[in-house]
Amino acid sequence: MLTGGDTSGTMPKISETDLILNKDGSVYHLNLLPKHLSDIIITVGDPGRVYRVSEHFDDIEFEMNKREYITQVGTYKGKRITVISTGMGTDNIEILLTELDALVNIDLKTRELKSKKKKLKIIRIGTSGALQDDVPLDSHLVTDYAVGLDNLMSFYNLEMNEFEEEIANDLYKKAKLPIVPYVIKGSEMLREQFGEGMIVGNTVTTPGFYAPQGRALRTSIKYPALLEELNYYHNKSSDFWLTNFEMETAGYYGMARLLGHEVLSVNAIIANRVKNKFSKDPNKVIDALIKKILDRI
Ligand SMILES: O=P(O)(O)O[C@H]1O[C@H](CO)[C@@H](O)[C@H]1O
Numbered sequence: 115m116l117t118g119g120d121t122s123g124t125m126p127k128i129s130e131t132d133l134i135l136n137k138d139g140s141v142y143h144l145n146l147l148p149k150h151l152s153d154i155i156i157t158v159g160d161p162g163r164v165y166r167v168s169e170h171f172d173d174i175e176f177e178m179n180k181r182e183y184i185t186q187v188g189t190y191k192g193k194r195i196t197v198i199s200t201g202m203g204t205d206n207i208e209i210l211l212t213e214l215d216a217l218v219n220i221d222l223k224t225r226e227l228k229s230k231k232k233k234l235k236i237i238r239i240g241t242s243g244a245l246q247d248d249v250p251l252d253s254h255l256v257t258d259y260a261v262g263l264d265n266l267m268s269f270y271n272l273e274m275n276e277f278e279e280e281i282a283n284d285l286y287k288k289a290k291l292p293i294v295p296y297v298i299k300g301s302e303m304l305r306e307q308f309g310e311g312m313i314v315g316n317t318v319t320t321p322g323f324y325a326p327q328g329r330a331l332r333t334s335i336k337y338p339a340l341l342e343e344l345n346y347y348h349n350k351s352s353d354f355w356l357t358n359f360e361m362e363t364a365g366y367y368g369m370a371r372l373l374g375h376e377v378l379s380v381n382a383i384i385a386n387r388v389k390n391k392f393s394k395d396p397n398k399v400i401d402a403l404i405k406k407i408l409d410r411i
């Protein structure tokens with residue numbers, strides 16, 4: 115909420131319960147200051163993966179540990195890089211993107227929006243399960259469009275273009291989904307820089323790992339045909355298929371559109387859900403993806 119009570123400046127100020135700052139002036143959950151952000155930021159789901167990125171760094175200048183948000187700032191071949199873990203789920207991504215945006219686009223001292231906006235560039239390096247036979251285990255996939263089955267964007271005024279709306283409605287009907295999904299394209303600019311040689315896919319982001327991805331252990335699931343429906347879904351006029359599952363990408367792409375940032379999700383395919391196969395060495399495929407991204411910065 116913007117409060118108009120303080121008339122000392124020309125801009126309204128953001129209240130102290132909307133933008134919560136720690137005693138050192140850092141943003142509430144990430145515990146970071148503007149000086150901790152590099153030009154291109156790498157994000158990972160697993161907090162342990164931060165160290166698999168930073169083990170390649172020449173040096174580490176800063177480290178912060180707060181909940182699932184572990185941050186390290188260091189240098190790789192002369193380039194300064196910030197790597198942050200997010201934990202799982204789009205709720206964590208909403209916090210991440212909002213607080214990263216606040217670090218660059220809000221004056222944290224005056225609590226006023228800056229007149230000149232900065233565009234962040236963020237690469238998510240994550241793991242994912244394939245939805246198609248021909249997306250091989252241990253491959254690297256870059257997400258073109260993300261399809262959100264979570265409810266995060268129900269709370270924002272997200273604008274989708276005509277094509278995204280069409281896929282959202284078509285998918286809802288044909289795959290008999292419980293909700294109308296949101297569909298968002300990722301950063302083309304970052305795909306050009308980082309995506310070369312990767313499979314280009316459309317990623318389904320789910321609000322859970324088990325039933326929302328068609329897994330049943332001890333409970334019966336409400337949409338047992340989900341996997342089959344998503345695998346089968348095809349929008350003929352645009353030749354649009356769904357290629358893989360994970361739990362964050364749509365949240366990233368949605369928040370990036372709302373806030374005007376560039377975000378790209380790259381995925382290590384460690385499971386094939388159609389063939390029911392899991393990678394024999396998931397760390398190897400993740401490490402290779404980390405190295406590929408670092409070398410393209
Ligand atoms: O490996 P990360 O990046 O966490 O990504 C995937 O793995 C987790 C589930 O195991 C979810 O977060 C999913 O999106």
Ligand SMILES: O=c1cc[nH]c(=O)[nH]1
Pocket residue numbers: 241242243244323327359360361384385387
């Ligand atoms: O099947 C999978 C594998 C990784 N991450 C997911 O969310 N699903």
